Amino acid sequence: MRRVAVTGIGVICGLGRDLAEYWCGLREGRSGVAPIESVDTTGMRFQNGAEVRDYRQQEHFEDKRADFIDRFAQFAVIAAREAAARARVEWSPRLRQRTAIVTGSCLGGQSTEDSGFVDLYRLGRQRLNPLIIPRTMANAGASHISIEFGITGPAFTLSTACSSSGHAIGQAYWMVRSGAVEMALAGGSEAPFSMGILKAWEAMRVISPDLCRPFSRDRKGMVLGEGAAILVLEPLEAARARGASIEGEIVGFGMSSDASHITQPSADGAARAMMAALEDAGLEPGQAGYINAHGTGTQANDSTETRAIRAVFGAHADRLPVSSTKAMHGHALGAASALEAAATLLALREGVLPPTVNYREPDRDCDLDVVPNVARKASPEYALSNSFAFGGLNAVLAFGRA
């Protein structure tokens, strides 16, 4: 089996419009959360979100092309461009055939669908925009990345709610590791800020009325975010041979399903996914030096995740820093795992653990070292990134320092 390097990372989200800005925000413990601008939230139970502010599609796409691409897929292409540029990929016809694209998205282009159906249901129009289908399909991100770079290898999209891009990166990792492909662009994107989607989340009563406060006793839920992150994966040997800069390694991937409840998390399912990732990586629990938590800031997730971490790591959990970066970049649903994979790789590379911001009060049900409010210098060799989706589908990635 081949070792797999990450040679390029691209990011766009509420915390930063590229990788450098994103890392700056993570390190400084800044928040990308502010009053939502793209939807009128008057009268709603929450007003805050982590939007990509002042986003102008004209700066990234020609008008004609932009018409065909929903915001979620635009983000995917923008992140892929940055990742490929940073990896200094030299495309050849053979490499294009031997490169995979695996993206994750929970909602796809539902914002396009939402506004399109207003015409039908509210305005009583008989004709709908013919671009609704190609803009809405969840695989549009993967397709537009393929068109952008002329990549002709295997390309597909996974949709497992908040684990989508974790499952996507994991599959791509295994494909590169096994030799099925020579390179992969993997990650995910999401753009959930439309009226129908926000109202649906409001109804679930899991969104905080103010800020996201993971692991804090006074936490009141999550805050939605949007954006994309894409990683370039290739065999470590090949990356070294061509002199690529190595951002880090993916060393393992684990999955599990809870088989219990459609929305309530299970400590057992989460623990099994972490153990599977450690086993796949050939790591002992004590070798993990940092966990980027799922850490949504809901009462149920954070206490359940704490129990799961304690079950897997035992006494080592007392010495294991665990932070949730969702308080800064928001919960970007299908893009969340990819944004957090990027944060975890950067933490390993830079030797700085991003903090859990907005933390106020210890909770004995979340009695972990959550790196409260301020980033911390540390140089772990290995780290995990957790994703536990609604529907009980869990994906955990294990990373190693370059």
Place this chain on the structure above:
Amino acid sequence: MSGELIELPGELIERVISVIAETQRLGKEKVSLDSSFEELGMDSMDGVNVLFALENEFDINIPDEEARAVRTVRGMAEGVAKLVAAKARSAATAE
């Protein structure tokens, strides 16, 4: 939704019980004012579903903070009664 003593009209109790029974797909005879959500087999998502149905039934908005502490049918009926009374008061003021 607790603390002060709240008078519960029989008709309101009846409607709250009906909504909970329908949402939970239970026979009405299984649900009483003294039932706890736990006894009715309700989890947190069931609770959210019941809140949605009650908001529609009484045309009220039930705040998250207050709803979170409620664990019984009585607590829920008292909370609804308070919100219905507040709605009637604000309607009267508007006139």
